[in-house]
Amino acid sequence: MWERILNYTITEQKTSNIHEFLKAHGYSSSLIRAIKEDPEGIRLNGEPVLARTLLTPGDQLAIRITETKFSENIVPSDLPLSIVYEDPDLLVINKPAGMPIHPSQGNYDNTLANACAWYFKEKGEPFVYRCINRLDRDTTGLLIIARHLYSASLLSAMMARREIHREYLALATGIVPEDGIITAPIARKEGSTIERMVDFKHGEYACTHYRRLSITTTDPVYSLVALKLDTGRTHQIRVHMNYIGHPLPGDFLYNPDYSHISRQALHSHHLRFRHPITGEEMHFTAPVPEDMLL
Known part of the structure; x- marks a missing residue:
């Protein structure tokens, strides 16, 4: 099992319960359901609590997100994987030419998804493939992989709002x-x-x-x-x-x-966006490939 603990200090004066707090912070209904089913999914001031528990200013809320499965139908393949950036919430990859991003008919084990599956298999970590911005097979350069369901949800919403600048x-x-x-x-x-x-x-x-x-x-x-x-x-x-x-x-x-x-x-060539969890401004640049040099 792989886990990500997200900690919040409650500052809102308006009374809400944990379920409402999570919804307001972009947690999907399916993710909240999974968190509620985890006995260690919600801790308030160090103690396990239910999602209907009311919050008060100064409370320390800890949410545990877990990954226990690998993506189905994605065979791990030892392929080149150029990781520009990695943290517990996302990866930025510099994709080479000739590599599809998803398996499809005729592309069963030669895709970016297969390369990511191999990378996390070697690390001994469960991994579900969640690619945020897509590139054609022969287009090179930067794209984002979400590390868990929460960051995927936030990043996808940012893409829809045009907040990931490419x-x-x-x-x-x-x-x-x-x-x-x-x-x-x-x-x-x-x-x-x-x-x-x-x-x-x-x-x-x-x-x-x-x-x-x-x-x-x-x-x-x-x-x-x-x-x-x-x-x-x-x-x-x-x-x-x-x-x-x-x-x-x-x-x-x-x-x-x-x-x-x-x-x-x-x-x-360039990606600019705010980190979905920390809010930090992120900038990434991938050099021009040799075959495009004038």
């Missing part, structure tokens, strides 16, 4: 304008399960901000571009850059030109 770097074909905003709705391409397209009639709103950083001095010409997303549509950067006439090289769906790079030239 910056991408991409190589784009040609000379991209110095900066700009692309607001073009994106929809699934008819007849395809994975391909997307700009569709002003049926598409969902999508907004991408871009800024050119540099240009190659050789032929063919590529631009290194920094991008931030206001929305998170599938393949958004790849579709939007293709739409403005500057597709990413190596993109098998939208620009299968492999003369410079063998995969889509897209990298999750």
